[in-house]
Amino acid sequence: MTAKFCMQCGQPMAIKEIDGTDRLACTSCTFVHWGNYSIGVGALVVRDGQVLLVRRAIEPGKGNWTNPGGYIEQHEPIEETIEREVLEESGVRAKVKEIVAVRDQPRDIHNVYIAFSMEYVEGEPEPDGFESDGAGFFSLEEMKQMKVATFTQWLVDIALNGRGSGLRADKEPIASFNGFGFSNAVNK
Incomplete structure (x- = not known):
């Protein structure tokens, strides 16, 4: 859906060249619609060598096993977002340790996904019954028998195979992602 009216003054929007790119801008005030974006977050919580899924x-x-996660709220700090999402989806309390991966998916709604390594604090996994209908800590061996989402497989590899000294482009991830940009902190 394309914005037809300005979110600030209500006047019509039109395509204008701004910073070398055609963008929707207000015909009356200075408002520019810079694009549509969503920011997702994901948790990699490891306890005793097992990953929370x-x-x-x-x-x-639906039906896939994934790491807990969700989308940030407009006025919520990103660290609070991922801690809230883990608790809501699994009943587990965890605290952010570090960013371990970033996925960049440019499309109509440009999606950026940030994966966090998290420290387990307390709680036994229990699904929320709405977004999740199963929850638990699983070993790599157990995951081989489960329907684990491809993207989650990549993140589990990151969670269990160490950290580097910063994010680097992952040119050869363990799964194919159709050319989208990925970065991680894994030493390979």
Whole structure:
């Protein structure tokens, strides 16, 4: 959907060249619509060599096992977002340690996904019954028998195979992602 009216003054929007790019801008005031973006976050919580996963109860990915995560709220700090999402989806309390991966998916709604390594604090996994219908800590061996989402497989590899000294482009991830940009902190 394209914005037709200005979010500040209500006047019509029009395409204008701004910073060398055609953008929607107000015909009356200085408002510019810079694009549509979403920021997702994901948790990599490891306890005793096992990774916290939840089984999705809704689309997209219904039935797949994934790491807990979600989207940031407008006025919520990103660290609070991921801690809240882990608690909501799995009943587990965890604290952010560091950023371990970033996915960049340019499309109509440009999606950026930030994965965090998290320290387990307390709680036994229990699904929320809405977004997730299963939750638990699983070993790599157990995951081989489960329907784990491809992207989550990549993140689990990062969670269990150490950290580097900063994010680097992952030109050869363990799974194919159709050319989208990925960065991680894994020593390979």
